[in-house]
Amino acid sequence: METLNLIFLSVIYTAIYFGILLLHIAYATYAERKIIGHIQLRLGPMVVGPHGLLQPIADVVKLIFKEDIVPSRADKFIFKVAPLISLTAALSSFAVIPVNQNWVISDIDVGLLYVLGIAGISVYGIVFAGWSSNSKYAFLGGLRSAAQMISYEVALGLSLVGVILMAESFNLTEIVNKQSEYWYGMFLLPQIIGYFVFIVAMLAETNRLPFDLPEAETELVAGYFVEYSGARFSLFYLAEYAAMFCMSALAAICFWGGWTVPPFLIKAFPFLEEVPGIVWFLLKLYFHIFLFLWIRGTLPRYRYDQLMAIGWKVLIPLALVNIVLTSILKYYL
Amino acid sequence: MNLTDIVKKIKDKFPQEILWLTCFREEYSITVKKEKIKEILVYLKKTPSLEFDYLVDVTATDYLGFREPRFDVVYHLMSIKYRHKIRVKAQVPEEGCCIDSITDLWAAANWFERECFDMFGIMFTGHPDLRRILMPEDWNGFPLRKDYPVKSALGDKEWETYRELKETSRGWKENEK
Amino acid sequence: MKNNNLAEKELIVNMGPQHPATHGVLRLVLEVEGEIIKKCTPYIGYLHRGVEKLSEDLTYVQSLPLTDRLDYLSSMVNNVGFALAVEKLVGINVPERAKFIRTIMSEMTRICSHLVWLATHALDIGAMTVFLYAMRDREYLLELFEMIAGARLTVSYSRIGGVRCDINDEFLDKLGKFINEFPDRVEEYETLIDRNRVWLKRTKGVGVISAEEAINYGLTGPVLRGSGVYYDVRKFFPYDAYDQVEFEVPLGKNGDIYDRYRCRMLEFRQSARIIKQCIEKIPSGSILAENAPRIRMPESPLKIDKQDINFEIYTEDKQIESFIEKFPEVYASVEAPRGELGFYIVCDNSSKPFRVRVRAPSFVHAAVLPKLCEGSLIADVIANIGSIDIILGECDR
Numbered sequence: 024m025e026t027l028n029l030i031f032l033s034v035i036y037t038a039i040y041f042g043i044l045l046l047h048i049a050y051a052t053y054a055e056r057k058i059i060g061h062i063q064l065r066l067g068p069m070v071v072g073p074h075g076l077l078q079p080i081a082d083v084v085k086l087i088f089k090e091d092i093v094p095s096r097a098d099k100f101i102f103k104v105a106p107l108i109s110l111t112a113a114l115s116s117f118a119v120i121p122v123n124q125n126w127v128i129s130d131i132d133v134g135l136l137y138v139l140g141i142a143g144i145s146v147y148g149i150v151f152a153g154w155s156s157n158s159k160y161a162f163l164g165g166l167r168s169a170a171q172m173i174s175y176e177v178a179l180g181l182s183l184v185g186v187i188l189m190a191e192s193f194n195l196t197e198i199v200n201k202q203s204e205y206w207y208g209m210f211l212l213p214q215i216i217g218y219f220v221f222i223v224a225m226l227a228e229t230n231r232l233p234f235d236l237p238e239a240e241t242e243l244v245a246g247y248f249v250e251y252s253g254a255r256f257s258l259f260y261l262a263e264y265a266a267m268f269c270m271s272a273l274a275a276i277c278f279w280g281g282w283t284v285p286p287f288l289i290k291a292f293p294f295l296e297e298v299p300g301i302v303w304f305l306l307k308l309y310f311h312i313f314l315f316l317w318i319r320g321t322l323p324r325y326r327y328d329q330l331m332a333i334g335w336k337v338l339i340p341l342a343l344v345n346i347v348l349t350s351i352l353k354y355y356l
Numbered sequence: 357m358n359l360t361d362i363v364k365k366i367k368d369k370f371p372q373e374i375l376w377l378t379c380f381r382e383e384y385s386i387t388v389k390k391e392k393i394k395e396i397l398v399y400l401k402k403t404p405s406l407e408f409d410y411l412v413d414v415t416a417t418d419y420l421g422f423r424e425p426r427f428d429v430v431y432h433l434m435s436i437k438y439r440h441k442i443r444v445k446a447q448v449p450e451e452g453c454c455i456d457s458i459t460d461l462w463a464a465a466n467w468f469e470r471e472c473f474d475m476f477g478i479m480f481t482g483h484p485d486l487r488r489i490l491m492p493e494d495w496n497g498f499p500l501r502k503d504y505p506v507k508s509a510l511g512d513k514e515w516e517t518y519r520e521l522k523e524t525s526r527g528w529k530e531n532e533k
Numbered sequence: 534m535k536n537n538n539l540a541e542k543e544l545i546v547n548m549g550p551q552h553p554a555t556h557g558v559l560r561l562v563l564e565v566e567g568e569i570i571k572k573c574t575p576y577i578g579y580l581h582r583g584v585e586k587l588s589e590d591l592t593y594v595q596s597l598p599l600t601d602r603l604d605y606l607s608s609m610v611n612n613v614g615f616a617l618a619v620e621k622l623v624g625i626n627v628p629e630r631a632k633f634i635r636t637i638m639s640e641m642t643r644i645c646s647h648l649v650w651l652a653t654h655a656l657d658i659g660a661m662t663v664f665l666y667a668m669r670d671r672e673y674l675l676e677l678f679e680m681i682a683g684a685r686l687t688v689s690y691s692r693i694g695g696v697r698c699d700i701n702d703e704f705l706d707k708l709g710k711f712i713n714e715f716p717d718r719v720e721e722y723e724t725l726i727d728r729n730r731v732w733l734k735r736t737k738g739v740g741v742i743s744a745e746e747a748i749n750y751g752l753t754g755p756v757l758r759g760s761g762v763y764y765d766v767r768k769f770f771p772y773d774a775y776d777q778v779e780f781e782v783p784l785g786k787n788g789d790i791y792d793r794y795r796c797r798m799l800e801f802r803q804s805a806r807i808i809k810q811c812i813e814k815i816p817s818g819s820i821l822a823e824n825a826p827r828i829r830m831p832e833s834p835l836k837i838d839k840q841d842i843n844f845e846i847y848t849e850d851k852q853i854e855s856f857i858e859k860f861p862e863v864y865a866s867v868e869a870p871r872g873e874l875g876f877y878i879v880c881d882n883s884s885k886p887f888r889v890r891v892r893a894p895s896f897v898h899a900a901v902l903p904k905l906c907e908g909s910l911i912a913d914v915i916a917n918i919g920s921i922d923i924i925l926g927e928c929d930r
Contacts, residue, residue, distance in 0.1 A: 063665035159546055163911075232659060233731055236912065323731045324659025326912040327568060376846040376853060380861050381621050410764075411751055413864075413892045417879055423856055430877070432864055432892075436748065436762065439769050443864065464751025467900040475585075490578040490929060499586055506590045 037128055044117060048264045049079040055316050062320035082257075089253035094157055097250065101155040106251065106258035109148030113265035116141040120272045121196050123282045123300045134195040135187065138273060139180050142228065145266065146172050149237075149247050152259070156250040165247040167327055168230060168237035174334040175227035175234075181342035182220035185349040186210050186277045199281035208285020211278045213352065216345040218278050220338050222314070225270040227334065229263060232319040236327050271311035279307045362406060362442065370396055375447070385443035390429070393446045394456045400433060400442070401461060408433035408442060414458075414468035416448075416476045420502040425449040427478055431458075454479035475500035492517070543571060548914070550579050556653060556918065557925030559899070565911060573906040573914070575899055580929040588889040593619050593693060594826055596889065601687040603874075603891060604927040607646040609638045610869045611927075612691035617772055618865035618876035619693045624841065625825055629774075630818040631695035636774040637708070637811045638681075638690060639867075640804040644715075645674050646870035647797050647804075651722060654794070654919035658735055660726055670718055673711050680704055694825025705812055712805050712812075719801045727798075736790040740905045740917045743788055750904070751897045754872030755796040756921050760788030766868040778810040790920040797922075834883045860887065871895055871922055895928035 053068065053075065060067030068075030093102055119134040121127035131137060146169050153165015187193060189210055190201040202210055211218055227234040237247060248259045275281060282300030289296055325333070363377055363384055373396065375387045388396060400408045412432040420426055425447035434441045448455050457480035458465045469480045470489040477498040480486060488495060495515060497504055544565045550558040558579035564572040584603065588596040600615045601608040613635050620627060627635075648667040655663035675685040681700055682688040690697050726732045742752070747760040757764055765782045767775040783799035785792025844857050859881060866875035872894025881887040898921045905917045 059661075063662050064669060065665060159544060163544075163546070235659075320662055321725070322660065323655065323726065323729065323735065325731055326735055326910060328910060329734050374847055376844055376857065378857060379843045380841060381624070381863055383863065385862070410748055412866075412873070413875060413877065413890070415877060415890045415892075417888045419860075422859070432875075432877070436764050441864075443862075462751065463746075463749045464897055464900070467896065471896075488578075490581045492578070499583065504586075506586055 033128070040117070040128055041114070044114075044265075044268070045261075048261055048268060049083065051264045051267065051312060052082065052260070053079050054312070055319075058313070058316045059320045062317070086257040087254050091253045091255065092250075094250050097157045098155040101151050102250075103255070105148050105151035105155060106255045106262070107148075108151065109145055109262035110258045110265070112141050112145035112148060113262040113269065116269045117265075117272075119195060120269070120276070121199065121281070122304050124196065124200075126301070127196065130194065130196055133193045135183060135193045135198070135273075135277075138269065139176070139183070142176060142179070142266075142269075143173075145262070148259075148262070152251070153247040156247070158250055161247050161249050164237045164249070168247055171230070171234065171237060171327075171330060171334070172228060174331060175224045175338070178220055178334055178338040178342055179224040179228060181339060181346065182217045182224060183273075183277060184342070185214045185217040185345045188346070188349045188353055189213065195276055199276055199283060202280040203283040203286065206285070206287050208283065208287065209278060209280040214278060214345065214349070216341055216348070218274075220342045220345065221274060221278065223333070223338060225274065226315070226318065227330070229266045229270060229315075231267070231315055233322045233325050234330055236324060236330060267312065267315055268308070271308050271315070274311050275304060275307035281307075362440070365403075365406070366396070366400070369399060383441065383443065385445060387428075387445045387447065390446040390448050390455045393429075393444075394458060394461075396444065397431065397433075397458055397461060400444070406435070407437050408435045410434045410436055411458075411462040411464050411468075412441070414465055414472060416472045416478055416500075418476060418500065418502045427453065427476060429455055429472065429478060448478055453477060454481050456481055457483040459483055474498070477501065546911070556923065557928075559918070559923070559925055559928075561902070561906075561914065563906070563911070563914065568910045570906050570909060570911065570914065573903045575902050577896075577899060577925065577928055580925045582930065584930045585889055585891060588886055590885065592826075592884045593886060596886070597692070598687070598689045600891075601689050602926060603893065603930060604646075604869060604871065604895070604924050605687060606649050606924060607642045607870050608687045609635075609642040609690060610867055611874065612689060613639055613773070614865065614867040614869070614874050614876050616691045616693045617867060618863055618878050619826075620822075621865050622861065622863045622878060622880055623693075623824070623826075624838065625694045625822045627695055627773075627822055628819045629816050630699075631820045631822075632774040633811050633815040634696050634700055634820065635691060636778070637700075637808055637815075638678075638688075638696075639773070640807045640811075641674055641677065641708075643804050643870045644801060645671050647801060648674075650797060650870075650919075650922050654916075654922075655726060657915045657919050658732065660729075660732070663722055663725055666718075666722060666725075670715070673707075677704060677708055677711075680707075692821060692825065695819070695821035699820050705815075708808065709812055712808050715805050716802055719798065723798065733791065735912075735916055736794060736920075738787075738789055739909065739913050740790045740920060741788050742901070742905065746904070747788065750901045752872065752901060753894050753897070754869070755793050755800065756872065756898060758782065759785035759793035759796050761786055766866050766873050770866070772865075772867065774811060774814075775807075777814065778807050780807050790916055793920045866892070869894060871924065871927070872898065874927070891927070891930055893927040893930060895923040895925070896930075899923050899928050 056078070057067035057075070068078040071077045071081045093099060116138045118128045119131055119137050121130070149172070150165055150169045153161045153168070156162070186198065190198040192198060192201070202208055226232075230237055248256060251259060282304040284295050284303060363386065366386065367374055367377075370388070370392065373388045373392050375389065377387075378385045400406055410433065412434050413430070415430050417428045417430060418426060419428065427448040427450070429446045429448055431444040431446070432441065433444065446455060455478060457469055459469065459482070466484070467489060469483055470486060472478050473480060473486050474488045474491055475498060487493065491499065492515070494517065546563045546565050548561040548563065550560045560576040560579070562574045562576065563570050582602075584599050587599060591599070597612060597615060600611040603611050648671045652664040652667040678688055679685050681704055682690040682697070742750075742756075742760050744760045744762050747757050747762060753764065761784055763782065763784060768782060780803045783796045783803070785796050842858060842861055846853055860879055862877065862879040864875060864877045866873050873892070874894060875892030877890040877892065878886050879888040901921065902917065905921070906914050
């Protein structure tokens with residue numbers, strides 16, 4: 024009876040969590056178009072619903088009703104499986120991300136390691152898509168994207184090692200709670216180098232500008248998903264935004280203190296403790312999403328060899344330096 | 357050095373080749389025979405006081421019915437240092453319709469000569485890659501010649517690919533010709 | 534095209550006629566090994582409309598709108614070029630007011646064309662915001678064009694012997710206001726990209742042409758000046774009112790994409806300077822010469838005074854004299870935003886030209902693409918095409 028109760032609650036809880044998550048992902052596309060529109064002195068979607076608020080729903084309906092084209096000489100099974108792999112990998116990383124104390128689907132002790140591992144699996148989706156499309160542009164885009172993601176995963180992982188050293192645990196809830204024990208409340212201040220490396224690696228992992236050469240419209244005409252249309256394309260699109268949310272959530276949890284407020288701020292403004300933790304978490308999450316969009320509207324694109332050079336020659340040494348400094352700090356303090 | 361002196365120098369150097377000179381609206385043009393055109397152009401390019409180092413244009417004109425060597429290949433040269441211009445025209449007859457290519461003097465001549473070949477049918481001997489540039493690869497005929505019609509009155513000689521496309525496409529009607 | 538042979542390492546990539554970044558219907562066949570391009574072959578001719586052949590069948594005045602569509606982003610300059618050639622042929626003196634109006638409109642066209650260049654070049658490299666800022670400014674200028682000439686893009690405003698209709702004070706006021714604010718706008722674009730590290734890394738040292746190679750390949754315009762060679766048609770062979778205004782011609786040093794970009798950005802400011810001086814100096818008077826060919830008399834032949842043609846004959850053929858008098862010819866060029874646009878017209882003393890030849894700068898520049906691209910990466914191909922600024926309309930004619 025107990026187990027049945029447990030399973031029932033888990034299912035309900037997962038459904039609510041993922042429902043809200045998917046709503047966030049859908050409206051992230053709307054936010055992107057609006058924010059980038061305002062950066063470019065135009066309004067963005069305004070027609071569908073008041074101020075274009077129903078635009079994501081219109082997009083989803085349109086994409087589902089489109090004709091499903093599978094290229095005749097493509098490898099059919101892999102072609103159909105590729106977007107599923109991408110989306111599944113992107114969404115399963117949310118199983119361990121806590122949004123408040125005890126508000127997590129599965130509180131495992133190696134949470135951070137699990138997220139990094141799943142990020143590695145999502146590369147498969149891209150490689151499968153590029154290969155099975157049987158098109159040169161898709162092939163080139165898939166290769167480039169795979170190489171880029173694998174290189175920047177190393178930098179991503181290394182930048183998080185500093186956080187792990189300071190929190191002495193892989194468990195994401197533990198990491199957040201550890202941060203509220205220090206007076207500065209966030210690992211941002213001692214881990215500033217790690218944070219910088221994490222932000223740059225975050226942009227490259229999710230194939231966003233300035234590292235979006237594999238799917239650059241003007242160079243390879245949408246890269247590895249050039250042959251996809253309709254519902255399959257929407258799966259890739261959702262997978263990209265889900266990865267953005269996952270990385271932003273990691274940044275909010277590991278560097279900005281999740282749902283807690285730094286103790287020195289609580290001492291200054293006592294009323295801040297009344298605000299529920301989920302609000303803080305969402306604010307930090309939205310700030311990082313805004314960072315993604317802001318950078319997209321401003322910077323040009325890196326060339327492929329310069330991109331790889333940054334990943335290997337700049338970010339990894341910086342992350343290693345960060346690890347050494349953190350260990351020295353930990354030893355003496 | 358003004359243009360009359362330049363023209364005098366050329367006249368002295370190549371007395372056999374020059375057919376006539378014209379000066380119209382302060383532009384000089386020299387009409388020569390086609391045999392030694394390369395030497396003339398090298399002379400114009402390399403002589404220290406002339407130094408026509410810039411090739412502006414290579415084109416051709418068709419004088420069908422008005423003159424016996426039918427074509428004229430026209431070279432426009434300019435000097436960046438001295439700021440003067442000159443026009444050299446070489447007469448090319450219809451039979452033996454070929455002339456030396458000057459691609460090794462100026463790399464710009466490559467595409468200009470391809471266009472002359474495409475539009476007029478003049479062969480350039482020594483050109484590295486002489487093929488059609490503006491018209492499709494399998495086009496017949498040379499469009500800018502005077503005996504090529506402006507409006508499409510070619511009938512059977514119309515482009516093969518287009519004709520087949522018209523006949524095999526769905527819903528093509530007779531009156532749409 | 535699928536390369537089935539696993540032993541070969543080269544891939545043939547076709548950047549087709551339809552591609553978001555080739556600015557028109559240009560086809561590039563790239564042989565790629567890894568990321569490095571081994572061979573690049575451009576194919577043009579997809580937009581060939583036979584302008585030269587068509588002009589032989591139309592009168593001089595009728596073929597003026599054809600020239601609009603050559604370089605459709607800077608149509609005023611094409612009109613001025615053709616009109617200059619025919620005016621030189623017949624010997625028409627254009628009145629002063631018409632010269633100043635033409636100069637103003639040509640420089641406005643230069644700004645418009647360079648704005649489109651900036652927008653598309655930055656968009657290709659990834660800075661999307663510059664595209665919309667530049668288009669916002671271009672809207673002002675297109676509205677001014679519409680106020681005077683009736684059309685935004687293909688204006689057909691210049692006539693042989695002057696311009697079509699007069700400008701009014703409202704136009705000059707609005708233009709003056711725009712020109713006063715324009716240098717600040719250019720600074721706005723520059724803050725977005727000029728010292729941006731990503732931009733510098735993508736453009737410095739990429740696509741280098743030395744000065745000797747540039748002269749050898751026959752390049753003109755900002756592409757040539759970016760390599761440090763001083764050649765500007767407005768200074769060498771002045772036409773219209775360019776000898777009565779002061780302006781500088783910016784030069785580059787290294788001949789890479791960044792230098793060409795800087796040349797064009799500085800040309801924005803120089804164009805604004807020219808327009809300002811012209812607005813102050815513009816005289817009053819008529820806008821069309823007395824002996825200009827009119828639209829309503831299309832069949833009247835072009836009269837050229839036989840005494841203007843001086844010649845010396847060295848052959849024994851006696852008919853050459855009448856031949857030379859029958860076919861006078863002339864070459865006139867203008868400084869289009871893309872380079873030197875030249876018109877070579879052979880006239881047979883009738884109402885229609887015997888041969889019209891358009892020397893298009895984009896045609897010459899497209900030939901230099903293989904040299905720029907071979908040995909560099911695929912991403913640089915896009916940057917190179919953007920920096921040499923070709924328009925297929927005038928490349929293919």
